[in-house]
Amino acid sequence: MITEYREYLKPKKVYIPLTDIDSKIANVHVEEGDKILIGQIVAEKFNGKIKTPILSTVSGTVVGFIDKVDRYGKTVDHIIIENDLLDETVELLSFKDKFAVPQDRNFVHNVTTYSDNISTAQVRRVLKRLGIQKITVDGLHTDIIFNATIKHIVINAIFPNEPFISQDCEELISNAEAFADGISLLGIGSDAESMTVIVDKYMPAEVLESLGKAIVDKNIELVSVNVKKIKGWDYKVIQKLVNHKLSNNLLDDGVLYTSIHAALMVHNAIRQGIPVTNRHVAITGDALKVNAVYNVRVGTLFSELVEDLEGYQEIDKMNLNVGSFLTGIQLNTDDFVITQSVDAVNVSEYREIEEDVCIKCGDCNDICPAGILPQNIMDAELRSVNSRIVDLDTHLCVECGLCTYACPSKINVLEWVRRAKRRVG
Ligand code: SF4
Ligand code: SF4
Structure with a gap:
């Protein structure tokens, strides 16, 4: 059981991804050398017509752009901001007093007393x-x-x-x-x-x-x-x-x-009027010397947290999983950034999982809360039968991972269902 809590709120640099799994296009509003405040819009990303601002989580200077793997394993462009450690924040709209109309895209009046009357x-x-x-x-x-x-x-x-x-x-x-x-x-x-x-x-x-x-x-x-x-x-x-x-x-x-x-x-x-600058992340696993729950500045490199935890155990091969054991995404690098959507990272010694053949016990089908048949979907995926994958309502899978959890043969059933979804998606 982890009981250690740490803070990591003063990284020298933060790396802000410009796109993500849903929003693949971004308009960048800053360039190298620009001075930046916390909460300032550095870019906007688009998912169809939905526009989401991307905010700086530190005050400092834009020092460049770099391609990095994101938490989903995709290589995306990141803005690098050098932290001046002054934590200067743009004045943002808040509802302590009254509604104030923004003066421009980045700056709005700040106010001081609570209002119960918010629409x-x-x-x-x-x-x-605030994105x-x-x-x-x-x-x-x-x-x-x-x-x-x-x-x-x-x-x-x-x-x-x-x-x-x-x-x-x-x-x-x-x-x-x-x-x-x-x-x-x-x-x-x-x-x-x-x-x-x-x-x-x-x-x-x-x-x-x-x-x-x-x-x-x-x-x-x-x-x-x-x-x-x-x-x-x-x-x-x-x-x-x-x-x-x-x-x-x-x-x-x-x-x-x-x-x-x-x-x-x-x-x-x-x-x-405070933007999301910090995130609580549980960092666990037997490959790390220390496990802890962190309050961390969004945009911090995960590898810096590993250093803060005194590094890795002497282990040859590790598994790094972003998210929970059942549903997380495996990455083959620790050079990725903590974003708003990361709540847990596990790094464990790699252990060969001896998968047995499917014994058709039906446990995965019985446990599926979406009421679909993961065993049959896996079978359809193995045989590449697209029409069967569609008929089995594969799209209803919510990726809870229970089918993998229940499988006595240790088959990663969820991964097969994910593949099937991608095939017809
Ligand atoms: S991951 Fe999908 S298929 Fe597996 S139990 Fe959950 S909802 Fe059902
Ligand atoms: S739980 Fe595992 S062994 Fe049982 S039917 Fe599903 S995939 Fe096959």
């Missing part, structure tokens, strides 16, 4: 300006966008979606009010009917009490689950809420699902 449009506007869109719970999650009808806000308070990493309880207790406010603000931004927070049944009583007190009178419900018992509990809670089988994209079911840290970022953005 849906105002919440959306701040989040859009708060992709703060994920690993595996099942949705982007924070409001272009669909959202009926339910669901918040996962079980960071980082793994039962063997302990929460920073003090952080949860001291930020309970801010978490609750962030959830309410998401509710206002989406006009949702219900707001639910999923907590671990075995969280310390003080944490549950603080969260419970903070949500009183806010129309937010706490649902406690036993995370050690079975994976897929978040899927089950959400399925119960919507009362039907879930789609591949939960936004299609009217659900916005994200993490408690995302709620805190929403609170900071709207109440303080």
Whole structure:
């Protein structure tokens, strides 16, 4: 169980990726030598017509551009910003007092006292300006966008979606009010009917009490689950809420699902005008000398965190996994950057997994919460039968990884389903 918490908030340089898995085109607004403030828009990326600003997470100077592997394993262009360590921030819109109209793209009036009277449009506007869109719970999650009808806000308070990493309880207790406010603000931004927070049944009583007190009178419900018992509990809670089988994209079911840290970022953005500069990331694995949960500056190289953790054990071959064990992405380098969407990284000694043949036990089919047949999809993928892959509703797979978890033959069933999705996608 990890119980060590660290901060890494003063990297000498940050590297900001210009594109990602969804947005493949970007307009860059800065050039080498430009002085930059925290929260300044350095580029805008496009996913079809949706434009998302890319903000600097430090103040300093643009010193160049470089190709690097991103957290999804794709090589993309990154802006390099040298940190002047002054943490100077652009003045950003916030709702402590009154709504202020932006003077230009980067600078808006700052204000000082809280307002309870915030409209849906105002919440959306701040989040859009601050590029708060992709703060994920690993595996099942949705982007924070409001272009669909959202009926339910669901918040996962079980960071980082793994039962063997302990929460920073003090952080949860001291930020309970801010978490609750962030959830309410998401509710206002989406006009949702219900707001639910999923907590671990075995969280310390003080944490549950603080969260419970903070949500009183806010129309937010706490649902406690036993995370050690079975994976897929978040899927089950959400399925119960919507009362039907879930789609591949939960936004299609009217659900916005994200993490408690995302709620805190929403609170900071709207109440303080603070952009997302930091991220909580769990760094685990037997290949590392020390394991820890970090509060890290977004844009920091993962390899710097490894150095901070006293490096690797003397091991020849390692596996590096960004995200959870079941659903994460394997990378063959540690030279990648922590972004808003990274919540866990595991580096373990490489162990040959002896996969057996499929014994057609059906366990993967039985456990699949999407109600599809991963064994049959794997079979169709092995035989390259596109029409069968489509007929089996492969697109409904939410990549929860339960099929891999259940397989007695240790087959990475999810990987076969992913391949099948890509084949017909
Ligand atoms: S096919 Fe596997 S990964 Fe996809 S939803 Fe079903 S159990 Fe989860
Ligand atoms: S759980 Fe594994 S062995 Fe059983 S049917 Fe699925 S793939 Fe085959």
